[in-house]
Amino acid sequence: MDTINLKVNGKNYSLRVGPETPLLYVLRNNLQLNGPKYGCGVERCGSCMVLIDGIAMPSCKRPCHSLADSSITTLEGISQGEQLDTIQEAFIKEQAAQCGYCLNGMIIASKALLQKNSNPTDEEIRIALQRVLCRCGSHNRIMRAIRRASLTVKASL
Structure with missing residues (x-):
């Protein structure tokens, strides 16, 4: 040890x-x-x-x-105490989870993407998420959540 x-x-x-x-x-x-x-x-x-x-x-x-x-x-x-991060709030608002097992990876990958690109295209979002497997088919809601969060991130710049 x-x-x-x-x-x-x-x-x-x-x-x-x-x-x-x-x-x-x-x-x-x-x-x-x-x-x-x-x-x-x-x-x-x-x-x-x-x-x-x-x-x-x-x-x-x-x-x-x-x-x-x-x-x-x-x-x-990634949250600030009780205040959820923008991406966490967006995932909740868009109900972007089903079983939730991939949720950690989806949120972390999305957070990394939005930190370097506050206005990603759908293709850039897909590329950022390609390393996270989701078996329950929440992809459309996940894409909406990331787009929603990007609007908030852009507005705060």
């Missing part, structure tokens, strides 16, 4: 874990952050997605030791 320092949702943590322990396990088991989900375990489904230095990345295989100098944001960290 090594001591690994991680910055998660703006807080610094010093954790005793194996250096090869995947970030997802530390987030869920050590920090009790349950936004990221275990899905496929091979970085293909997007359920475990987090923001690493603002970029949407899977966390299920990424070893903790490689993230000591990174800023990690989970689903729980």
Whole structure:
């Protein structure tokens, strides 16, 4: 076991874990952050997605030791206290979830997209979401939610 320092949702943590322990396990088991989900375990489904230095990345295989100098944001960290993030509010208003298993990845990927492009085209939205698998067919509502959030983001610039 090594001591690994991680910055998660703006807080610094010093954790005793194996250096090869995947970030997802530390987030869920050590920090009790349950936004990221275990899905496929091979970085293909997007359920475990987090923001690493603002970029949407899977966390299920990424070893903790490689993230000591990174800023990690989970689903729980994108809101401001009780105030939901614009993308979270848009997903609720558009009822952009069915089973909800992909929801973490969809919101994280959408947040990353809107941080770098406040006015994405439908094609850009689809490209941003291509790493997140959704089996229940909420895609139309998810697209509407991202478009709704982009209007709010653009208005605040």
